[in-house]
Amino acid sequence: xxxxxVVVAGGGVLGSQIAxxxxxxxxxxxxxLRSDASIGRxxxxxxxxxxxxxxxxxxxxxxxxxxGAAFPRGLIDDPEHISAEKIAELEAKTEAAYKxxxxxxxxxxxAKDADIVIESMAENPQAKKEFYDALSxxxxxxxxxxxxxxxxVPSMFRDHVKNPKRYLAIHFANNIWRNNMTEIMGxxxxxxxxxxxxxxxxxxxxxxxxxxxKEQPGYLLNSMLIPFLTAGEALLANExxxxxxxxxxxxxxxxxxxxxxxxxxxxxxxxAYNITMxxxxxxxxxxxxxxxxxxxxxYIDQGKTGINAGEGFYKxx
Amino acid sequence: xxxxxVVVAGGGVLGSQIAxxxxxxxxxxxxxLRSDASIGRxxxxxxxxxxxxxxxxxxxxxxxxxxGAAFPRGLIDDPEHISAEKIAELEAKTEAAYKxxxxxxxxxxxAKDADIVIESMAENPQAKKEFYDALSxxxxxxxxxxxxxxxxVPSMFRDHVKNPKRYLAIHFANNIWRNNMTEIMGxxxxxxxxxxxxxxxxxxxxxxxxxxxKEQPGYLLNSMLIPFLTAGEALLANExxxxxxxxxxxxxxxxxxxxxxxxxxxxxxxxAYNITMxxxxxxxxxxxxxxxxxxxxxYIDQGKTGINAGEGFYKxx
Numbered sequence: 184x185x186x187x188x189v190v191v192a193g194g195g196v197l198g199s200q201i202a203x204x205x206x207x208x209x210x211x212x213x214x215x216l217r218s219d220a221s222i223g224r225x226x227x228x229x230x231x232x233x234x235x236x237x238x239x240x241x242x243x244x245x246x247x248x249x250x251g252a253a254f255p256r257g258l259i260d261d262p263e264h265i266s267a268e269k270i271a272e273l274e275a276k277t278e279a280a281y282k283x284x285x286x287x288x289x290x291x292x293x294a295k296d297a298d299i300v301i302e303s304m305a306e307n308p309q310a311k312k313e314f315y316d317a318l319s320x321x322x323x324x325x326x327x328x329x330x331x332x333x334x335x336v337p338s339m340f341r342d343h344v345k346n347p348k349r350y351l352a353i354h355f356a357n358n359i360w361r362n363n364m365t366e367i368m369g370x371x372x373x374x375x376x377x378x379x380x381x382x383x384x385x386x387x388x389x390x391x392x393x394x395x396x397k398e399q400p401g402y403l404l405n406s407m408l409i410p411f412l413t414a415g416e417a418l419l420a421n422e423x424x425x426x427x428x429x430x431x432x433x434x435x436x437x438x439x440x441x442x443x444x445x446x447x448x449x450x451x452x453x454x455a456y457n458i459t460m461x462x463x464x465x466x467x468x469x470x471x472x473x474x475x476x477x478x479x480x481x482y483i484d485q486g487k488t489g490i491n492a493g494e495g496f497y498k499x500x
Numbered sequence: 501x502x503x504x505x506v507v508v509a510g511g512g513v514l515g516s517q518i519a520x521x522x523x524x525x526x527x528x529x530x531x532x533l534r535s536d537a538s539i540g541r542x543x544x545x546x547x548x549x550x551x552x553x554x555x556x557x558x559x560x561x562x563x564x565x566x567x568g569a570a571f572p573r574g575l576i577d578d579p580e581h582i583s584a585e586k587i588a589e590l591e592a593k594t595e596a597a598y599k600x601x602x603x604x605x606x607x608x609x610x611a612k613d614a615d616i617v618i619e620s621m622a623e624n625p626q627a628k629k630e631f632y633d634a635l636s637x638x639x640x641x642x643x644x645x646x647x648x649x650x651x652x653v654p655s656m657f658r659d660h661v662k663n664p665k666r667y668l669a670i671h672f673a674n675n676i677w678r679n680n681m682t683e684i685m686g687x688x689x690x691x692x693x694x695x696x697x698x699x700x701x702x703x704x705x706x707x708x709x710x711x712x713x714k715e716q717p718g719y720l721l722n723s724m725l726i727p728f729l730t731a732g733e734a735l736l737a738n739e740x741x742x743x744x745x746x747x748x749x750x751x752x753x754x755x756x757x758x759x760x761x762x763x764x765x766x767x768x769x770x771x772a773y774n775i776t777m778x779x780x781x782x783x784x785x786x787x788x789x790x791x792x793x794x795x796x797x798x799y800i801d802q803g804k805t806g807i808n809a810g811e812g813f814y815k816x817x
Contacts, residue, residue, distance in 0.1 A: 356753065362752070362753075363752075364748075364749065364752035364753060366749065391748070391752060393741070393745050393748060393749050393752075394741065394745060395740060395741055396739055396740055396741055396742075397738065397739055397740045399735070399738070399740040402749075403735060403740065403741050403745065403746055403749035403750075404749045404750065404752075404753035404754075406731055406734075406735055406740070407728060407731040407732055407735070407746075407749070407750055407760065408753065408754070409731075410727045410728060410730070410731040411724060411727060411728040411731065413727070414723055414724040414726075414727040414728065415724055417723075418716070418720060418723055418724070421714065421716070422713055422714055423712060423713055423714045423716040423720065423723070424710070424711070424712055424713055424720050425713075428710050428711060428720065429720055429724075431681075431708070431710060432681065432683065432710050432719075432720035432721045432724070433720075433721065433724055435679070435680075435681035435708060435710075435721075436673065436679075436681060436721035436725065437721075437725070437756060437757075437758065437763070438756070438757045438758065439754060439755070439756040439757070440754075440755045440756070441754065441755065443724065446754070
């Protein structure tokens, strides 16, 4: 079950990153998109990634020979032996990835001979089911199908995938060329050989694969991050501390670089609000989640949605 | 309400550290102990701290002029302007602290003219009450009383303290000369002037004071740490991942230096077990906390109680 031909379905933020990174690592990559309009929206993302990778290598060149310099882990797999020649090679690979990456709306052609299809579409269950139904009609028997969904688990969709044994989840973090952690999770019927093939593929595209041994909403990271962030939010909602002091307590107490409100600013307060509103008690304004939601909504209503907006719990301008 | 004369009640791990650090910072410090046998157990702790501080300064001297060198924050408050002369001064202060620190079993003499009494006794509510009752009989009106309890809140004991308005909590971390974070928390009747005086005192002894604005079991740090550690333990107990992978997910996902099982090894598995067993459902072996307790117990029964034992979830030998 070796993976050579890769299809990424969806050209959003993560879809384009997965596709570009796989192409950079020498895989034959096609992005499948629903319409020509989608291609029009995805191409600029690919252009941007092309520029980012080249800028990263330019930056890496200035750091050559600097002791303790940190390089993007998804780009440089052997930081001990990095050299000007090696970087020139990687720049050439970036150009090749940019040249070879295909975008298409033709699902039949894309699926033909594909070893893996990575579904990286919006978090809309109905749209995902429709895509899987359409894909299954043209899918070859050997093809592994993987979802990059962060909030939904594979068993939700396996009945819509032609070969459920070859269906699982591979979850990436944003900016995968730097944050190269990948969580791989099957449902209880996933063939271990398919799981292992995806673990090997993740390594081959420069990721650190983390094996999630059982289906778990939130995988490993978010299963810890959400209770932690909620605990920080609860301290604020209960007026036990202010955001700055709570963050400082966490940083000083654990040596972590970021406290909960700094992380919330990165996650984005709208996402945090949506997660909070999914709690059963959130519609009661007197409940803990209701009060947390109210605080988040207060920031959102002022446009303070986090680091991308220039302000959230902290100012970044 | 300026603090000059300090009494620490209890000469255990933290009591001795608080006393030595305050003495090092020039305060008049007395450790009150229940018996001569307690003095016999505390003196070696003071001797050890004396040696540790001198060893720290010896180490700091070798790092002078090294760019980006990190110094113990409780010892060096101005790392930008550290010099050989300044270190010689701090070594002299260490010797003065060691010479001037008093240990006594005489509560009347200790309490006389004390500005603050820091209760740092074992986490036994009955023993604390008895101590507060005895102290209150000899306490001066001006004296602030502070508990270093990590698991109990001031309102549990305020009725046993002569002047409840001058009673609050000041919570230190272990190895306070390095981990110089201090959480300060009153009950709802604590006088803000007493609170502020303790915040100022914490700064004066080289701590970073964190204001906890409302009584909260676990203060700020443990209120986040425990849900986070429980979430990590739940992933292990539910067989979603192994300890190493769960830790790696947290480190890679948040940039933190330590994952939950590395932190549990530092906290100690016996403490983690006791915290887990305090949950109402822990006595049911099928419940989440029952299953977490069983895993911890399995390590403890093998003597793998954490980093101090040389092995816990990880090996340190």
